Amino acid sequence: MTDAAQFRAFTGRPPVPYFPVMGPSENSGWMDEQLSWHENCYVGDWSFVPQIRVKGPDALKLFRDLSVNNFVNFPVGKAKHVIQCNDDGKVISEGILLRHGDDDFEYQVGTPQWTVYNAHRGGYDVEITFPITHKFQISGPKSLAVMERLTDANLLDVKFMSTKYGTIRGEDVMFLRQGMAGEVGFELQGPIENHQKVLEAILEAGKDFGMRRLGTRTFMINHLEACYPTGGMHFMNALSDDSKTDYFRFMDENLPPEWEPTPFSGPMRYNFATTFTGSWDGSDIEELYRSPIEMGWGRNIAFDHDFPGRKALEEEMANPRRTVVTLEFNSEDMKRIGGSLYDEGPVYQQLDLPENQWVSAWTDWIVKDGQKIGHATHPGYSRWFKKVLSLSFIDVEHSTPGTEVTVIWGQPGEAQTEIRATVAPAPYKQDTRRRDLTKEPGVLV
Incomplete structure (x- = not known):
C-alpha cells in the first residue's frame, strides 16, 4: 500500500499548473474556441508532449514485450495507440507509436520514461534519442479544406492512424491522420525549429474557414466530449507506488539533457x-490506477x-467490474x-470554467442507494452541449445510459454536497474521425 495522502493536491503536494510551453490560456475566448470542432475547425499546439525515438534490432521486441497490443500487422507509415501496464493490469503508459522503418519507432506519450527504463534494465539492443518536434492538431468539419490550402500533398487517401509526408512553405512535414475531437483531423509534425513558420502558415490557411487556435483553458474539453482518458487528468498512471523505487532512482540518474528546460525535469x-x-x-493511491478495459x-x-x-487482464476481460461512461451533471445543482x-x-x-487548470487527477465518488459505485473524473463544461460532463468509471451494472446516480462534491474535511448526475454514452459526441475521405467528392471546398 502507498499512502494516498501525500498525493492530494495542495495539502500533500502542489498540483502542476498548465505550463507556459503549452501556449496562451485563451486566443479568441474559451467559449468561442470550444465551438470550433463542432462548426469549423481548430489548431491546437501539442508540441510539449515528450517523445522518444527507438532504433535498433530489438526495437519492435521492446514494445511487444512491454505492451498489450498486437504488432503482427504494423507496417511502416502506420501509427498505433500503444498501452503498457504493470503486473496488475493497470496502465503505466499509453500514447501514439509511429513506425518509421523496420527497426525505427517513435513513441509520443506523457510517460515515455517507462520504456527507456525497461530498455536499459532488459539489455535491449536499441538506441534511444529524445527529439523535440512541433505537433499541431487540425481538426473539425472544415479541416480538410484548410489542409488543401496549406499543402500540395493529397491527403484524401490517408487512412485513419496513417502518415504521409509533404511540405509547408518549403519545410518537410509529416501528416498523421487522427482526430482528438472525434472529427476528421491531422497532426502536423516536424523539427521544432520550424514551429513558428508552420504555425503561421496554418493560421493563414485557416482564416477563411473560421479556424480557431485552442488555448489551454479549453484544451481538454474535446478529450472529454470524444472520450480520450488522459493520464494525470482522468487517472493516475501506475508509477506512483512504492514498488517503483528502482525506476525513480534510474530517472534521477539518467534524466535526458533534452528535458532539462522542460516540465519533465521537475515534478x-x-x-x-x-x-x-x-x-x-x-x-x-493504487486505487486510482485504471486498467485499459x-x-x-x-x-x-x-x-x-x-x-x-496479461493474467490480470485475462481475468478482468472475462468478468469486467467497471467501464467508462460520460456523466451529465445536473445543471440546477451546478448553479x-x-x-x-x-x-x-x-x-x-x-x-473553474470550463475546467480546472491543473494537471491533477480530479476524482469524485459516485454513489447510488448509499453504495459507492465508481469515480467521476476531471469535470468540464461543454459550451456546445451546455452541460458539465465527466468521464467516469462506474460499476458495469450501473452503466446503462439514463441511469440516475449521485456525485459527492467537495474535498474531504471541507463543505461537501451532492450532485445529481445521469449516465450517458462515452464518447458523448458522435465520432466521425474514421470516415473514408475518398468517398466524399467535393469535400475540399
Whole structure:
C-alpha cells in the first residue's frame, strides 16, 4: 500500500499548473474556441508532449514485450495507440507509436520514461534519442479544406492512424491522420525549429474557414466530449507506488539533457500524474490506477504474447467490474454550487470554467442507494452541449445510459454536497474521425 495522502493536491503536494510551453490560456475566448470542432475547425499546439525515438534490432521486441497490443500487422507509415501496464493490469503508459522503418519507432506519450527504463534494465539492443518536434492538431468539419490550402500533398487517401509526408512553405512535414475531437483531423509534425513558420502558415490557411487556435483553458474539453482518458487528468498512471523505487532512482540518474528546460525535469520526471483532488478519500493511491478495459481500450489488448499484466487482464476481460461512461451533471445543482459563493450557508468547491487548470487527477465518488459505485473524473463544461460532463468509471451494472446516480462534491474535511448526475454514452459526441475521405467528392471546398 502507498499512502494516498501525500498525493492530494495542495495539502500533500502542489498540483502542476498548465505550463507556459503549452501556449496562451485563451486566443479568441474559451467559449468561442470550444465551438470550433463542432462548426469549423481548430489548431491546437501539442508540441510539449515528450517523445522518444527507438532504433535498433530489438526495437519492435521492446514494445511487444512491454505492451498489450498486437504488432503482427504494423507496417511502416502506420501509427498505433500503444498501452503498457504493470503486473496488475493497470496502465503505466499509453500514447501514439509511429513506425518509421523496420527497426525505427517513435513513441509520443506523457510517460515515455517507462520504456527507456525497461530498455536499459532488459539489455535491449536499441538506441534511444529524445527529439523535440512541433505537433499541431487540425481538426473539425472544415479541416480538410484548410489542409488543401496549406499543402500540395493529397491527403484524401490517408487512412485513419496513417502518415504521409509533404511540405509547408518549403519545410518537410509529416501528416498523421487522427482526430482528438472525434472529427476528421491531422497532426502536423516536424523539427521544432520550424514551429513558428508552420504555425503561421496554418493560421493563414485557416482564416477563411473560421479556424480557431485552442488555448489551454479549453484544451481538454474535446478529450472529454470524444472520450480520450488522459493520464494525470482522468487517472493516475501506475508509477506512483512504492514498488517503483528502482525506476525513480534510474530517472534521477539518467534524466535526458533534452528535458532539462522542460516540465519533465521537475515534478514530472517520473510520471505525468503527480497529484489528485476531489471527494475520493481512499487510503491507497493504487486505487486510482485504471486498467485499459475499464477505460474502453479492451479492443487494443491481444493475448497472443506475454506482457506485464496479461493474467490480470485475462481475468478482468472475462468478468469486467467497471467501464467508462460520460456523466451529465445536473445543471440546477451546478448553479447551486456556483451560487454558494454569494448565498448564506456553506461555500462549496468551485469548478473553474470550463475546467480546472491543473494537471491533477480530479476524482469524485459516485454513489447510488448509499453504495459507492465508481469515480467521476476531471469535470468540464461543454459550451456546445451546455452541460458539465465527466468521464467516469462506474460499476458495469450501473452503466446503462439514463441511469440516475449521485456525485459527492467537495474535498474531504471541507463543505461537501451532492450532485445529481445521469449516465450517458462515452464518447458523448458522435465520432466521425474514421470516415473514408475518398468517398466524399467535393469535400475540399
